[in-house]
């Protein structure tokens with residue numbers, strides 16, 4: 288999706304998340320950018336130099352005193368259009384804040400005139416430590432962009448803020464700093480995206496839900512925002528980080544989602560309905576927790592049909608551009624396509640994204656594989672890869 292190839296330095300420091308830098312380098316190279324990886328010695332304890340050379344298709348230099356004739360401790364930084372440090376350790380962050388220049392990465396950072404993006408990753412204690420927080424605010428005050436770490440699973444059993452965000456987000460936020468580096472073919476467009484899965488309460492502690500993690504919808508929001516759109520994300524119980532630069536509207540139930548979507552989509556240029564919305568909800572929600580010693584051996588729950596948001600949206604005709612529906616089916620091949628076509632015949636949206644789901648595919652995964660049909664049931668695209676790749680392919684269609 289790139290329109291101008293950039294010269295990018297990817298600095299890698301010595302944290303567990305160094306393996307995710309491989310994917311960052313790969314995404315940038317795939318977009319046509321020239322990437323030079325500058326790892327610290329500690330980073331090479333986690334990922335080897337050959338891996339970085341293979342994914343960047345360029346030699347990797349580590350030592351300050353290699354290739355001295357090319358004065359690379361100065362030349363690398365001066366020639367870069369963008370410098371991204373991913374992951375950034377507490378140690379390297381402290382060095383940058385103090386202006387220390389004791390390796391090729393830190394000298395490069397001192398000589399770089401291009402925008403610098405730092406993606407910290409570390410244990411929560413290291414991240415929350417007053418020294419790290421002070422160093423991070425120093426970097427921010429100097430105009431360096433800090434990509435806030437996610438709150439989630441860390442190494443081992445630990446969990447909390449400090450986790451490196453997904454490579455797609457890092458790439459998108461970093462490239463967004465360079466005008467013209469990403470395709471802006473949705474510039475100024477208003478797009479509403481739904482993500483996640485609705486919860487229909489049985490009582491104050493239990494609900495009927497589904498396995499949708501929201502990752503595909505979030506990928507749509509990130510991709511559309513990176514392409515210049517104003518994005519509203521109606522997020523139903525999503526699992527994971529929600530992107531910056533996107534307006535978030537949190538909902539829990541199908542009815543809440545329907546209300547938000549039907550109101551907020553008026554005049555939008557496109558609506559992407561990636562959320563898994565419950566077809567039914569319990570007729571009654573118990574005000575108190577249901578107790579099995581009171582209920583006995585069997586519990587019958589009466590359900591009532593929820594409003595069909597996608598069909599209502601199509602009928603209302605208040606969206607200015609395409610409406611994209613989703614069909615997640617436990618089938619494959621011709622049967623999957625046939626089920627998708629049946630759904631399209633009922634919903635009559637502009638495009639329907641069909642994907643297979645099952646115990647280990649679709650929901651919650653980082654990747655997806657979809658077929659897209661138009662209103663006539665014709666296959667207009669097939670896409671497989673990361674959820675961001677899939678999102679970009681579908682956005683290409685609506686563009």
Ligand SMILES: Cc1cc2nc3c(=O)[nH]c(=O)nc-3n(C[C@H](O)[C@H](O)[C@H](O)COP(=O)(O)O)c2cc1C
Nearest residue numbers: 300301302303327329330376377378379408409410
């Ligand atoms: C197994 C292991 C994992 C580590 N993970 C991290 C980490 O995620 N974040 C961090 O700030 N430091 C981490 N460290 C500590 C750094 O490797 C250490 O501070 C090192 O000096 C960093 O060097 P650099 O900043 O030059 O790459 C880890 C150390 C070990 C042994």
